[in-house]
Amino acid sequence: RKEVEQDPGPFNVPEGATVAFNCTYSNSASQSFFWYRQDCRKEPKLLMSVYSSGNEDGRFTAQLNRASQYISLLIRDSKLSDSATYLCVVNAPRKLIFGQGTELSVKP
Amino acid sequence: NAGVMQNPRHLVRRRGQEARLRCSPMKGHSHVYWYRQLPEEGLKFMVYLQKENIIDESGMPKERFSAEFPKEGPSILRIQQVVRGDSAAYFCASSPTGELFFGEGSRLTVL
Numbered sequence: 001r002k003e004v005e006q007d008p009g010p011f012n013v014p015e016g017a018t019v020a021f022n023c024t025y026s027n028s029a030s031q032s033f034f035w036y037r038q039d040c041r042k043e044p045k046l047l048m049s050v051y052s053s054g055n056e057d058g059r060f061t062a063q064l065n066r067a068s069q070y071i072s073l074l075i076r077d078s079k080l081s082d083s084a085t086y087l088c089v090v091n092a093p094r095k096l097i098f099g100q101g102t103e104l105s106v107k108p
Numbered sequence: 109n110a111g112v113m114q115n116p117r118h119l120v121r122r123r124g125q126e127a128r129l130r131c132s133p134m135k136g137h138s139h140v141y142w143y144r145q146l147p148e149e150g151l152k153f154m155v156y157l158q159k160e161n162i163i164d165e166s167g168m169p170k171e172r173f174s175a176e177f178p179k180e181g182p183s184i185l186r187i188q189q190v191v192r193g194d195s196a197a198y199f200c201a202s203s204p205t206g207e208l209f210f211g212e213g214s215r216l217t218v219l
Contacts, residue, residue: 032206043199043210044151087151094164095141096208100150 001026002099004090009103017078021102023071023088032091033064035073037084038101044087047073078106110135112211113182114200120217127187127194129214133202139163140183141208142175145197154198157183190218 006023013019025033033050048055050062050071061074071088083106088099113132121127133140142154153167157177168175172190177183187194195218201208 034207041145041197043212044208045210046207049207091206094156095153095167097153098143098151 003027003092003097004088004099006086006088006099006102009085009101010105011102012105012107013078014107015078015080017106018074018076019078019104020075021073021086021088021104023073023090023099025069025071025088025090025097027090027092028066028069030069030090030092032096033062033071034089034096035060035062035071036087036089036098038087039084044098047086075104078104080106080108082106112200112202112209114198114211114214116214117212118215118217120219121190122219123191124189127190127216129185129187129198129200129216130182131185131200131211132182133200134209137202137204137209139203140177141201141203142183142185143199143201145199145213147196151199154185187216190216192218194218 004025035047036044037047038044048057050064054063059076063072085101085103087101089096140157143151145151155168155175156164172188174186197213197215199213201210
């Protein structure tokens with residue numbers, strides 16, 4: 001089993017749609033969780049941390065389910081500029097482990 | 109307020125040559141991570157360093173790859189006798205605590 005596993009992509013959605021990405025992780029001892037965004041294979045950029053109680057940042061909502069070892073990212077009212085690859089990231093001892101990424105393409 | 113600085117941005121080498129990639133972390137950060145992204149693949153952890161110490165090199169290939177972070181100067185990822193399969197984007201990141209901040213990457217092409 002991969003340490004961090006994400007939904008396969010790509011996701012093709014129209015502008016204004018709501019889209020959800022899922023991610024599972026294998027290490028039950030993991031304590032830190034993040035979503036990163038990567039555009040056209042440029043450097044990954046931190047989108048948001050994921051907190052136990054769930055957290056929201058504008059149109060983005062992140063959820064964590066420790067019992068199921070599952071993380072999600074919800075994007076509401078998607079914009080053309082949201083088109084990117086979304087990376088689920090989980091900490092392991094002394095490093096962060098990145099998922100393969102899920103590609104999102106938002107169309108007009 | 110410079111971010112993580114990597115150079116060169118692009119590097120072309122012929123098989124058998126050496127590649128040296130440099131990374132200066134954000135000011136005040138003393139932890140450096142190197143990740144590799146092969147074409148069409150995700151980011152893979154290579155090595156984690158603090159000044160003058162390798163903390164975790166579990167992701168480094170056993171041969172030809174080495175990394176250092178000296179007391180003075182940037183961190184260096186060194187690839188000896190490069191092969192075509194080394195062609196990839198190499199990202200460096202630094203961290204205050206927890207989250208990582210990435211440089212723009214060094215793209216190595218091996219001919």
